[in-house]
Amino acid sequence: MLSPVTIILILFVSLFIWVVFAYDRLVALRNRAKEAFADIDVQLKRRHDLIPNLVETVKGYAAHEKEVFEKVTEARTKAMGARESGNLKKMAEAENYLAQTLKTLFAVAERYPDLKASQNFLELQKELTDTEDKIMYARRFYNANVRDLNIAIESFPTNIIASIFGFKKMDLFEIPAPEEREAPKVKF
Amino acid sequence: MTSFLIFIIFLGWIFSQVFDSPLILYIAVFLAFFQSFISYWYSDKIVLAMTRAKEAKREENPELYRIVENLCIGAGLSLPKIYIIEEDQPNAFATGRDKNHAVIAVTRGLLERLERAEIEGVIAHELAHIGNKDMLLQTITVTLVGFVAILSDWFLRISRFSYKREREEGSEILFIFAILASILAPIAAQLIHLAISRKREFLADATGALITRYPEGLARALEKIASYPYSMKFASNATAHLFIVNPFRGSKIANLFSTHPPIEERIKALREMNL
Numbered sequence: 464m465l466s467p468v469t470i471i472l473i474l475f476v477s478l479f480i481w482v483v484f485a486y487d488r489l490v491a492l493r494n495r496a497k498e499a500f501a502d503i504d505v506q507l508k509r510r511h512d513l514i515p516n517l518v519e520t521v522k523g524y525a526a527h528e529k530e531v532f533e534k535v536t537e538a539r540t541k542a543m544g545a546r547e548s549g550n551l552k553k554m555a556e557a558e559n560y561l562a563q564t565l566k567t568l569f570a571v572a573e574r575y576p577d578l579k580a581s582q583n584f585l586e587l588q589k590e591l592t593d594t595e596d597k598i599m600y601a602r603r604f605y606n607a608n609v610r611d612l613n614i615a616i617e618s619f620p621t622n623i624i625a626s627i628f629g630f631k632k633m634d635l636f637e638i639p640a641p642e643e644r645e646a647p648k649v650k651f
Numbered sequence: 652m653t654s655f656l657i658f659i660i661f662l663g664w665i666f667s668q669v670f671d672s673p674l675i676l677y678i679a680v681f682l683a684f685f686q687s688f689i690s691y692w693y694s695d696k697i698v699l700a701m702t703r704a705k706e707a708k709r710e711e712n713p714e715l716y717r718i719v720e721n722l723c724i725g726a727g728l729s730l731p732k733i734y735i736i737e738e739d740q741p742n743a744f745a746t747g748r749d750k751n752h753a754v755i756a757v758t759r760g761l762l763e764r765l766e767r768a769e770i771e772g773v774i775a776h777e778l779a780h781i782g783n784k785d786m787l788l789q790t791i792t793v794t795l796v797g798f799v800a801i802l803s804d805w806f807l808r809i810s811r812f813s814y815k816r817e818r819e820e821g822s823e824i825l826f827i828f829a830i831l832a833s834i835l836a837p838i839a840a841q842l843i844h845l846a847i848s849r850k851r852e853f854l855a856d857a858t859g860a861l862i863t864r865y866p867e868g869l870a871r872a873l874e875k876i877a878s879y880p881y882s883m884k885f886a887s888n889a890t891a892h893l894f895i896v897n898p899f900r901g902s903k904i905a906n907l908f909s910t911h912p913p914i915e916e917r918i919k920a921l922r923e924m925n926l
Contacts, residue, residue, distance in 0.1 A: 495727075502724055593717055600725035603864075608727075 485624040492612040496633055499605035506597045514539045517587045524578035528571050538564040551634045602636050609633045680797045691790040695747040695754040702885045704734035704756040725862045726778045731755045740883045741876045744893040745777035753781040772869030779858035785851050792844045799840040803833035848910040870921040877914045
C-alpha cells in the first residue's frame with residue numbers, strides 16, 4: 464500500500480509536470496504565431512518597396528495623371544505607417560486602401576498601350592502580383608497559427624495556465640471585403 | 652525500397668528457419684536496418700541520382716520557384732531544393748530526411764501538361780509529406796517490421812524447445828495457434844506498414860488541399876497524371892512508392908499490397924472535402 468504522503472507527492476509531481484508541458488506548448492504556439500507574423504511583415508515591406516518604382520514607370524508614360532500618383536503615394540505612406548505601428552486593424556485597413564488605389568493606377572495604365580507593352584512595367588506588375596500572393600499565403604499561415612494559440616488559451620484546462628502566466632489571445636489578420644482579396648490584375 | 656528491405660528480412664527469416672540458425676536472420680535484419688538508415692540519411696542524394704533529377708535553376712524556372720515559395724509560406728516550411736526530371740510523364744515526389752534537407756522533384760511533363768492550379772495542388776501534396784515527416788515515419792515502420800520478424804523467430808525457437816521437453820495435455824491447440832501467429836505476424840506487420848503508407852498518402856492529399864484551399868486543383872492533377880498512358884523511364888521499383896502517383900502503367904497490383912490508395916478513391920476524397 465502507498466502511504467497518503469506518497470500519493471500526495473505523486474499527485475503534486477504529475478501536476479507540476481503537466482503545468483510545465485502546458486506552459487511550453489503555449490510558448491511554442493505563441494512563438495509560431497509571432498514568426499508567422501514576421502512572414503507577413505517581410506512581404507508587406509516588399510510590396511511597399513515596389514510601389515515607388517511602379518509609380519515612376521507609369522509616370523514616364525502618363526505624366527499628367529498626377530491625382531492617381533498622389534493617391535497611391537499617400538496610401539503607401541499610410542500603409543507603411545500602419546506597418547510600423549504593428550496594429551493589425553490599422554494595417555488591414557491601410558493595405559485595403561492601398562490595393563484600391565493600385566487598382567486605379569492599373570486602370571489608368573490600361574489607357575497607355577506603350578506602357579502596357581513596356582518590359583519594365585510588366586516585370587513590376589508580375590512582382591507585385593507575386594507579392595500579393597505571398598501576402599495571402601503568409602496571412603493564412605499566420606491566421607491558422609493564431610487560431611491554434613487562441614483555442615489553447617480559451618479551452619480548459621490550458622486556460623488556467625494561460626491566465627496565470629498572462630498569455631493573451633492574438634488578433635487574426637483579415638482583409639475585410641472579399642473582393643479586395645484578389646490582387647489587382649490587368650487584362651490584356 | 653521499403654518492400655525490398657522487408658523482403659530481405661523475410662528471406663533471412665525463412666532461411667534461418669530452414670537452416671535452423673538465427674545468425675542469418677540477424678545479419679539480414681542488421682543489413683536491412685543499416686540500409687534503411689543509410690537510405691534515410693542520404694535519401695535525397697540517392698533518390699535524385701536514381702531518377703536522374705537535375706537541380707532546377709531559378710532563372711530558368713521562375714514560375715515553378717514562385718509556386719513553391721508561395722506554398723512554403725502557406726505551409727510554414729523553408730524552401731526545399733527543387734529538382735526537375737527530364738521525363739514526359741507528369742509526376743512528382745518529395746524526399747529528404749527532415750524539413751531542412753527536403754527535396755522536391757517534378758518531371759518536365761508535369762510543368763508542361765498541367766495548369767498552374769494543378770501544379771500547385773501537386774506541390775502542396777509534396778510539401779505536406781515534408782511537413783508531416785513521412786520519410787521518418789517510413790523508416791521507423793520498416794524498422795518495426797524488422798523487430799516483429801525477430802520476435803517471431805525467438806518465439807518459434809523457444810516454443811520448439813519447450814515443446815520437445817514437456818508434452819502436456821490440451822496445450823496443443825494453443826501451441827499450434829501460437830506458431831501460426833508467429834508465422835503470420837511478419838506478414839501482418841508488412842501489411843500494416845502498407846496500410847500506414849496509404850493513410851499518409853490520404854493525409855498528404857488533405858493537408859495539401861488545406862494549404863492551397865483548392866482541393867479541385869489536386870483532384871484534376873491526379874486525373875491528368877493517371878490518364879497519361881506511358882510508364883516513366885527513370886523510375887524503378889525502389890523509387891516508385893515515392894511518387895505522387897505510381898509511375899508504372901499497366902500493372903495492377905492488388906490493393907492490399909500497394910503503397911498508394913487507388914487514384915479514384917483519392918480523387919473522390921478530395922472532391923468531398925469541405926474547406
